[in-house]
Amino acid sequence: MELTAGRRILPPRMHQVSIAILALLVLAALFAPIVARYDPAQQSLQQLAPPGGGHWLGTDALGRDIFSRLLYALRTDLILIVPAAALPMLLGTAIGGIAGHFGGVLDTAVRWIADVFQGLPVYVFLIALVAVLGRGVTSLLTAFTALGWIVYARLIRTEVRRVKEANFVAAGYLLGHSWTGVLWRHVLPNANRQTAAYFVFDLGMALQGIAVLSFFNLGVPAGTPELGAMVAEAQIYLRSHAWLAAVPGATIVLLGLCIASLGDYVRARSGGES
Structure with a gap:
């Protein structure tokens, strides 16, 4: 990809698609409420x-329209x-920024926690944590936050330690700014180049995690349309009605690939790659 002054850099064709x-x-x-042809919870004798024509992607074991449920599951x-x-x-950026800026005990603790968690099987630990907290959106977000902040803290900590030695940081203190002002206005904006790209990739990881948890009946509340839950509901029909699992499964793969492609493009842009 060429870098030309005054021209907007377009992603490669694959990224565009x-x-x-x-x-x-x-x-x-x-726009699921507008696009969906049926109520996702509506049962029928079909x-x-x-x-077919009446149900574009067929119906499940309870007669619910798969296309409508797919749209609402995607929405969920x-x-x-x-x-x-x-x-x-947000949590990891705050902790990593403070740890990298001041160093000392907090910096050592963040580094030690990051090293410990790096060796843990993430999905096993995630499933165990949600199982303890109980099913529900609050438990899901709590578990993802408890496990996910460490990577951001480690990334930001490393960058902050590099940026804080720059002359403009010293100039900020000379102008009378507090440490919080220097950190949030000068240090972090120049230390988060990798964060945006990792955030996009993390969206894909969150998608996989939520689908896995819902597959094991540990995710969203029962009855809520969700892609992983739809795959779990269809597994007993794999031989006779394969589309029931294939449609939500393919949607998970497609969405994950698109998010990964977007993350790759953001990483290239933030890293100055051409």
Whole structure:
């Protein structure tokens, strides 16, 4: 990709396609009440109907329209993955910024905690934590925050330790700014280049985590349309009605690939790659 002064840098064709698909998925979820042909909870006598004119993607074992449930499940997951990635980013940035700026005991503690958690099986620990906290949105967000802030803290801590030695930081103190003002106005804005890219990738990780937890009946409340839960409900029909699991499963894969492609583009831009 060429860097040309005065011209906007466009992503490669693959990124363009991925971003376009991601935008369509987001719009479909946003306007699910308008696009969906049926109530996602509405049951009927047309149980396990194949894809056709009346039901574009067929119906499940309770006669519920798969297309409508897919739209609302997509809506549920997209609503959840944003705070699931944003909360640990905010907490980790705050802790890592303070630790890197002052050093000392807090800096040592953050480094030690990061080293410990790096060796843990994330999904096993996530499932165990949600199992202890109980099913529900609050438990999901608490578990993701408890596990996810460490990576952001480690990233920001390293960058802050580098940036705080710059002349403009010393100039901020000479101008009478407090340590909080220097940290939030001068240090962090120059130390978060990797954070934006990791946040996008973290959206994909949150999507996988929520789908896995819902598959094991530890995610969203029962009855709520969710992609992982739809796969779990369909697993007993894999031989006879494979589309029941294939449709939400393919949606998870497609959404994850689009988010990964967007994260790759953001990383390239933030890193100055061409």
